[in-house]
Amino acid sequence: MTVAKSLQRKEVERVWVTLERAFRVECPDVPEMFYLDPSTIPRPSSKRGAALWEPYRLAWSASARFRRRTEKKRATKRGQGAAFFDDRLVDKAIENMQRAQAAMRNATAFLEKAAERLEQETLRIGINKALIKTERAKIEAAERIETDLELLVGELTTFNGVPQARTQGQWDRFISSSAAKLLDAGFSSREVAGLLTGQPAEEVDRPTLEKFRQRVRRHQISIA
Numbered sequence: 523m524t525v526a527k528s529l530q531r532k533e534v535e536r537v538w539v540t541l542e543r544a545f546r547v548e549c550p551d552v553p554e555m556f557y558l559d560p561s562t563i564p565r566p567s568s569k570r571g572a573a574l575w576e577p578y579r580l581a582w583s584a585s586a587r588f589r590r591r592t593e594k595k596r597a598t599k600r601g602q603g604a605a606f607f608d609d610r611l612v613d614k615a616i617e618n619m620q621r622a623q624a625a626m627r628n629a630t631a632f633l634e635k636a637a638e639r640l641e642q643e644t645l646r647i648g649i650n651k652a653l654i655k656t657e658r659a660k661i662e663a664a665e666r667i668e669t670d671l672e673l674l675v676g677e678l679t680t681f682n683g684v685p686q687a688r689t690q691g692q693w694d695r696f697i698s699s700s701a702a703k704l705l706d707a708g709f710s711s712r713e714v715a716g717l718l719t720g721q722p723a724e725e726v727d728r729p730t731l732e733k734f735r736q737r738v739r740r741h742q743i744s745i746a
Contacts (some may be wrong), residue, residue, distance in 0.1 A: 536720025
C-alpha cells in the first residue's frame, strides 16, 4: 500500500481561518459560543451561508489534528502524554482496517467463485443443495464484516462527527468539491480561489487564479 502524503498545516490553518471569517460575515447571527465547537453550528438557511458551512467545518476538522498534536507534545514535556489523544495510533489503526477491508473484499470474491463452482457441480451431479446454502451464508457473513469495517473506518475519520481530511489527497478532494459548491452558490471565481487558498479575494491575481483553476479543473473557474 502506497504511503499517503501528509497534510501541510500551514495551508489547512490558513484556509480554515479564511473560511471562518467569511462564514461570520455571511451568518452574523450565529452565537459566539458555537465557534468553540463548530460541529454544533446548525446549517444556515441562506444559500451562501449554507455553501460556506460545510467547507468551514471540514477545514476546522482537519486543523483539529494539528492542534491536538501540539497539545500532546506539550503534555509529553509535562509528563502527561499518556492522557492525551494520539492521532498517530489512530492513523495506524485506520491503515490496518483499510488493509483488512481489501483482504475481506478479496476473501468475499474467492468465496463467491467457490460457491459458483459448487453450484455448477450441483447441477451436474446433484450435490446436496443444503451445502450451497451453507456456503452462501459464509459469503453473507464476510460481506457483513466488510460493511462493519467500512462503517468503523468512517467513524474514525471524523472529528466530532465532521469528516476529517487526514491526507493530502483527501484535502485536495475537499478543495475541489468545495469549489463546486461555492460557485453554485454564487461566489465569484476570485472569491472561491481566495477562500480555498487562504487569501483575500482582492489579492488573488491572474496567475494565482490560473493555478487554482488547474487544481480544480473539473469546475468552471473563470480567469477573466
